[in-house]
Amino acid sequence: MTTPNSWLITGASSGIGAALARSVARQGALLFLTARRADQLDSVANDVRSAGAEAVVLPCDLTNAHDTEAMMRDVLARTTPDVVVHNAGRGNCNSIEDTSDATWDDIFALNVDAVFRITRAALPAMRQRNSGHFVTISSVAGRMAFPFNAAYVAAKHAVTGFTAALRTELAGTNIYASIMCPAGVTTNWANATDGGPIGTIFADGIRLSRTIAKERGLPLAPLTPMMSAEAFAHAIVATVERGRSSDVFTHAGTMDHAALAVTDRNALDDAFLPLHLGMQQAYRDNHRS
């Protein structure tokens, strides 16, 4: 694909989306930036403009279908984006018994429904031009599971499936759809989870898992180091530059874990047993009233 001129980035107010906007700005593109926090979007847009690119700020709560469709009409009235990055996402931190209907619905509304609506809105214009690239920021949680965020794990599996289905409908065209499955990226994501910070349960769980592994004579769970938002943003740009792309696993070992989830889930669960038990203890400790 030639260098794309226009990008729609959802969740551009912080973390990966903001890092991507700043990175793409150096190519002098036109960027549509959306998320809820207008002040944060303005700050990213100022950086984008300082780098010589054009930025259009479109504050929107993507859990609202009507507002999402209006935001897409605004984008398409200006241009057909070359790249749509489905990046906005939020997790949760609840056991399944503690997950309310509202949490479940909200997690799906953002991580799945918005991706569907934005894609559906952009497709006719992309098809007319016969070019474009959708990039879905799924997660390793869209391929395997971790405890205490079942709504998020289910939503990321759903959005992985949605994007895979999209690819089948785009077969034979010059429009691509890529699935990216990061593990930990150093953003505020793990603190902003619905129901409390899942980052605390992970951190405490990892600490406890060391004792559990030692007591049971088990190897430590195969966790991968965190990656910076900037490094992950570069991986997104590289994925777009590649054009047609198989699923992208940016963190060492995670593709093997995803494969094991298909070929031998018992082995995957066994490998992560000390972490799962550590997180169970951490969740109990954190939710003792």
Ligand SMILES: NC(=O)c1ccc[n+]([C@@H]2O[C@H](COP(=O)([O-])OP(=O)(O)OC[C@H]3O[C@@H](n4cnc5c(N)ncnc54)[C@H](OP(=O)(O)O)[C@@H]3O)[C@@H](O)[C@H]2O)c1
């Ligand atoms: N960080 C990780 O370890 C990690 C790992 C795997 C996958 N991911 C995925 O990477 C993506 C980006 O996350 P991040 O790490 O950059 O975290 P982040 O800094 O918390 O970014 C999340 C973005 O989503 C936006 N958002 C949240 N709720 C929204 C809503 N209702 N409407 C519109 N936008 C909304 C936020 O903006 P506002 O709050 O301003 O609306 C923010 O811009 C997410 O899909 C996440 O699931 C992250």
